[in-house]
Amino acid sequence: MAAASMYYRVIRATESGAPWQLAVASDECLALVVERLEGWLEVRRLEDGAVGCVPAAAVVRCGMRVAAYAFTAGEAWQMGLEAGDGVAVVADVGSGWCKAVSVATGAIGCVPIAYLGGGDDGDDGHGG
Numbered sequence: 662m663a664a665a666s667m668y669y670r671v672i673r674a675t676e677s678g679a680p681w682q683l684a685v686a687s688d689e690c691l692a693l694v695v696e697r698l699e700g701w702l703e704v705r706r707l708e709d710g711a712v713g714c715v716p717a718a719a720v721v722r723c724g725m726r727v728a729a730y731a732f733t734a735g736e737a738w739q740m741g742l743e744a745g746d747g748v749a750v751v752a753d754v755g756s757g758w759c760k761a762v763s764v765a766t767g768a769i770g771c772v773p774i775a776y777l778g779g780g781d782d783g784d785d786g787h788g789g
Contacts, residue, residue: 666763667693668749669704685711690751690762690769691720707762707769723749725761729778731734740770750771 663761671693677684683704691704694712701714726749728742740761742748749765754760758771 667709668722668723668751669693670751671715671719672721673719675719677713681714683711683715685719686714688752690723690760691715692762692767707767717727723778724779725764726750726761726779728729728772728776730776731777732772734770738770738771740768742772742776748777750777 671685674687682769690707694703701718703714704719705712727744731744732742734741748761751760759774761772
């Protein structure tokens, strides 16, 4: 399955009240499938691939960045980058690192914030 071009971070956990809804927890990573009418988004949860709808008010769009430098992952929790790779920044995890999603592969991991260049105005977890 190709990676989506828009990613969201859950800011308010929601329960599934109907078969078409997806229950989500705070800080989960979601990929947009399609925008629905009346304030709902159809999304795919990156952790397990589950698909369903969530209220648009329960999520924020992740800030998109481009890797300015290559980074080789040295730990399982890290994600390697090549210069020019696009990532969606999900959250600032502290100490100069952020949790990110690879736009090309959908992989999730932590990367050094200093290795990322500028991007769009989405919520990138550390002030835009």
